[in-house]
Amino acid sequence: MPASHRPGLRVSAGVTIPESELSWRFSRSSGPGGQGVNTADSRVELVWDAAASAALSPVQRERLIERLGGRLVDGVLTIAASEHRAQLRNRDAAKERLAALVADALRPPAPPRRPTKPSRGSKERRLKAKQRRTDVKQLRRPPRDG
Numbered sequence: 001m002p003a004s005h006r007p008g009l010r011v012s013a014g015v016t017i018p019e020s021e022l023s024w025r026f027s028r029s030s031g032p033g034g035q036g037v038n039t040a041d042s043r044v045e046l047v048w049d050a051a052a053s054a055a056l057s058p059v060q061r062e063r064l065i066e067r068l069g070g071r072l073v074d075g076v077l078t079i080a081a082s083e084h085r086a087q088l089r090n091r092d093a094a095k096e097r098l099a100a101l102v103a104d105a106l107r108p109p110a111p112p113r114r115p116t117k118p119s120r121g122s123k124e125r126r127l128k129a130k131q132r133r134t135d136v137k138q139l140r141r142p143p144r145d146g
Contacts, residue, residue: 009095011102017055023047024091029082043082046094051075060106067105
């Protein structure tokens, strides 16, 4: 089967979380909602055990656990969605949120900044601008009688 049609949640080009690793919980949304609020289990929680996932390499798992440490409970990531009235739309929203969160956490760190010196031209422009400000302020002063 081609990689793009594998069942599961595609996070990035190399990472797809298998559907079997995702578990769902449904409950009633809080807040106003009229007649349907007490009957429809439209709030969804998507639960994924990141620490035990087979979709990640050891390096990716370490990076994910380090970056999402505050959101993980025993290596398990939980995403809740209740903004839509329909359960199906909340399921899609939770999947999208999980994919975005994991993709962001797996992104490799930016290369370190190499410090550079200001160019000669930029130094000259800065000094010219300073001199212009000085001249303007000098002209605003009342003339001194010496």
